[in-house]
Every structure is written in structure tokens, then in C-alpha cells.
Amino acid sequence: MxxxxxxxxxxxxxxxxxxxxxxxxxxxxxxxxxxxxxxxxxxxxxxxxxxxxxxxxxxxxxxxxxxxxxxxxxxxxxxxxxxxxxxxxxxxxxxxxxxxxxxxxxxxxxxxxxxxxxxxxxxxxxxxxxxxxxxxxxxxxxxxFPNTYITAWQMLMGKAALTPDDIVFVWAGTSGLGSAAIQIARLAGATVIASAGGQRKLDVLRGLGPDFMVDHYRQDVVERVMDITGGEGASVVFEHVGQATWERSLELASPGGRIVSAGATSGDDVHMDVTRMFVKQLRILGSRLGTMEDALAAGKHLNAGHFKxxxxxxxxxxxxxxxxxxxxxxxxxxxxxxxxx
Known part of the structure; x- marks a missing residue:
């Protein structure tokens, strides 16, 4: 062969x-x-x-x-x-x-x-x-499906325990993992804010149906998220970029929010304001791939046509x-x- x-x-x-x-x-x-x-x-x-x-x-x-x-x-x-x-x-x-x-x-x-x-x-x-x-x-x-939807399912449903009351911010919403996260978050009934860079990607992002969009090349992402949420921030930050976005993820997360991370496509080394983290009482959740429980749960939605x-x-x-x-x-x-x- x-x-x-x-x-x-x-x-x-x-x-x-x-x-x-x-x-x-x-x-x-x-x-x-x-x-x-x-x-x-x-x-x-x-x-x-x-x-x-x-x-x-x-x-x-x-x-x-x-x-x-x-x-x-x-x-x-x-x-x-x-x-x-x-x-x-x-x-x-x-x-x-x-x-x-x-x-x-x-x-x-x-x-x-x-x-x-x-x-x-x-x-x-x-x-x-x-x-x-x-x-x-x-x-x-x-x-x-496997590397993106199973991973995103474990991040949002397994780690972050997503509910309809959550406001989820997704970095790079037109990436494979980001687009999967948007679809899962919408399925869970959460409010979704997603980012993309440039008009071409924003046009594609719009088709995925997030509630709000942010151009992370042209807009102040933290300011935009705070405007959308009335100054509260996102209760769940879907983080898979790493070095280029980490500090802003801490800033835009709401008090008591969860940052769930399963990637570092822009680099592993990040700077973090520890005081900001503990004063806001943030929960930082590392994640990797997913179990068969995740795979079978997400697989039911794939087979039902809920994921594209x-x-x-x-x-x-x-x-x-x-x-x-x-x-x-x-x-x-x-x-x-x-x-x-």
C-alpha cells in the first residue's frame, strides 16, 4: 500500500x-x-x-x-x-x-x-x-471531527462546564478548533463572541453564526468585549493561540471566569499578571484532546447534522x-x- x-x-x-x-x-x-x-x-x-x-x-x-x-x-x-x-x-x-x-x-x-x-x-x-x-x-x-470537535467538546463541556448563561469568547473563530468551539457553544445555548483577522475571515466567521464578532487586527479586543458585555467580560475564554493572546485573555475574562486552553499556535512562552489572575479569581483550565465519553457525545451531534x-x-x-x-x-x-x- x-x-x-x-x-x-x-x-x-x-x-x-x-x-x-x-x-x-x-x-x-x-x-x-x-x-x-x-x-x-x-x-x-x-x-x-x-x-x-x-x-x-x-x-x-x-x-x-x-x-x-x-x-x-x-x-x-x-x-x-x-x-x-x-x-x-x-x-x-x-x-x-x-x-x-x-x-x-x-x-x-x-x-x-x-x-x-x-x-x-x-x-x-x-x-x-x-x-x-x-x-x-x-x-x-x-x-x-477528531482533533477539533472532540478537543473543543472536552474544553467547553468537560472542563468549562458550559451553560446557557455563559458568554464565551473564542479566539480565531475561523480556525478548525475555533469554528468547532463556536458550533458547540451555540448548541449549548451560550452567547458567543468570536474573533477573526481581516474582512475576508470576518465574512466567513459571520456564516458560523456567533452573536458578536471582533476583528482582532483592527479593533481593541478587550475594549470591544467589555462594550458587548456591559463591562463584565466573558465568563469563558476559549484560548488556543497562546503567546499572542494570553494577556488579553486574562483582561477580557469576567470575575470568576474560566480560561480554558488547549493550544499555543503563536508560541509557548507567555507573560501573565498573577495579581490580575487571583484578584479576578480566574480559573485557568488546561485541556488536551478528549476521552471516549467526549468523542461519543460529540459524535452524536456530528451524526445528527448539528456540526458542519x-x-x-x-x-x-x-x-x-x-x-x-x-x-x-x-x-x-x-x-x-x-x-x-
Whole structure:
């Protein structure tokens, strides 16, 4: 079969289409024919050799954490799935053995792993991580689901415990994660304020239906949020940008508000006024991916047609290097999807 492998860290050119042996599913695995996957910041960081242990992989490696496709084979111990069914999969895999996992705190597992391997024609996934897809969900939309909607669901519903009384501020609302957050927050009945940079992105953002929009290039974001909220601020700040936005996130959060963070696309090193944090009694909530409880809950809404991923570009499998270039350039509005059809 064909797969895209990297033998060294570097630019997009290190991703090469190669012939590799077909994977054989283990007793508890599904073998899935990949129809679509996506490029995420995580894939780019791994390719470039990010120093954090969470982004280290053994080389040669097949990247890709998002998968949609149909089952072509299954292991001897797999129940509840049939050959021909379409699935996606939760990429977050807790160890199942540590004290956190034993106590049912799967999201806190310190020995978790993250699935890699979707950049291939055939992919093995643990059956326990699979989410069935309804006929109305396209392969492209399903591929956009795992890393964005499961993560955003855990951030807003699992960590921030979102309610209809909340005012949610979403940075970069036209990004994959930001657009997922807007849709989930609207589904929860919360008031949504979202940001985007420039008129082109604001036009796209408007189509996602936030209650209010802010141009984070041309407007004072903190002042605008305070105007909208009558000086109170946002009770939930959806933070996934990091260095470029962190100080303003603390400023625009309401007293007793929650800042939930699952990314640092602009940089890891941030400055924080600790006094502002404790005087306002803010809760800062770190988050990462999501459990199968999150995946199945969000998956019900995907299958019901409540989520429509924002797709900015669709690239053929053979041109994954170009997909990575587009991702790094930051000019694509929404997800960069790679298809094998």
C-alpha cells in the first residue's frame, strides 16, 4: 500500500509517498481504508521536530491523527463493528493502567499516547477508539471531527462546564478548533463572541453564526468585549493561540471566569499578571484532546447534522507536502483536508 512517511525532521519536503507493507489488525483492532484525513498543527510540529516529549515519534514515521473511512477487516475479539461500516476515531489513547485511569480519570492519564498513522491507504485503529458515522456525514466532514470537535467538546463541556448563561469568547473563530468551539457553544445555548483577522475571515466567521464578532487586527479586543458585555467580560475564554493572546485573555475574562486552553499556535512562552489572575479569581483550565465519553457525545451531534466543519482546502493524498505548506502559511480559512479518493 501507499503511505506518506518521514525519515527525518525538516520542511514539508521530508514527507514522501512510499510503498509499505499493509498493516495487520491485532485482535482488538479495526483495519480501515482511509478516505480522508487532515493536517493539524500537531502534524507540523512533529514533522519539524518540536522538542516537547508529546511531539516525539520514532522514525521513520507515518503522521496523521484524523481518520475517516470504512472498515475492511477486524480483529478476532472485536465486537459491535462490521466490515463495510464507516468510522472515525478518537486519537487520544489513555494507558488504562495508571492510578488515574483505574479511578476513571482518563483525561489525567500521564502515560497517554496520541494516534499517528492516518497518512496511509490502510490504517489500524483500536476498536475501542472508533466512532461510527451516519450516512449523511461525508468523509471530508468526518476527517475534520477528531482533533477539533472532540478537543473543543472536552474544553467547553468537560472542563468549562458550559451553560446557557455563559458568554464565551473564542479566539480565531475561523480556525478548525475555533469554528468547532463556536458550533458547540451555540448548541449549548451560550452567547458567543468570536474573533477573526481581516474582512475576508470576518465574512466567513459571520456564516458560523456567533452573536458578536471582533476583528482582532483592527479593533481593541478587550475594549470591544467589555462594550458587548456591559463591562463584565466573558465568563469563558476559549484560548488556543497562546503567546499572542494570553494577556488579553486574562483582561477580557469576567470575575470568576474560566480560561480554558488547549493550544499555543503563536508560541509557548507567555507573560501573565498573577495579581490580575487571583484578584479576578480566574480559573485557568488546561485541556488536551478528549476521552471516549467526549468523542461519543460529540459524535452524536456530528451524526445528527448539528456540526458542519469549516473546510478551507482539499488536497489529494499524493500532495500532502503541499497541504503542510498551506497549513504553515496560515492563509487557509478552516481545515486542510487530504483525500485518498
Amino acid at each position: 501507499r503511505a506518506v512517511r518521514m525519515h527525518e525532521h525538516g520542511g514539508p519536503e521530508v514527507l514522501r509517498v512510499e510503498e509499505v507493507p499493509e498493516p495487520v489488525p491485532g485482535a482488538e483492532d479495526l483495519l480501515v481504508r482511509m478516505r480522508a484525513t487532515t493536517v493539524n498543527h500537531r502534524d507540523v510540529w512533529i514533522r519539524k521536530g518540536h522538542p516537547h516529549p508529546a511531539y516525539r515519534v520514532d522514525l521513520p514515521a507515518i503522521l496523521g491523527i484524523d481518520i475517516s473511512g470504512e472498515i475492511v477487516d477486524k480483529g478476532s475479539e472485536v465486537e459491535g463493528f462490521a466490515v463495510g461500516e464507516r468510522v472515525t476515531a478518537n486519537p487520544y489513547i489513555p494507558c488504562g493502567k495508571c492510578g488515574y485511569c483505574i479511578r476513571g480519570h482518563l483525561q489525567n492519564c500521564p502515560r497517554f499516547s496520541v494516534f499517528n498513522g492516518a497518512y496511509a491507504e490502510l490504517v489500524t485503529i483500536p476498536a475501542r477508539q472508533a466512532v461510527k458515522l451516519s450516512a449523511q456525514v461525508s468523509n471530508v466532514d468526518a476527517a475534520c 466543519p469549516l473546510v478551507g482546502a482539499t488536497i489529494p493524498f499524493e500532495e500532502i507536502s503541499e497541504a503542510h505548506r498551506l497549513m504553515e502559511a496560515g492563509k487557509v480559512i478552516g481545515k486542510v483536508v487530504v483525500t485518498a479518493d
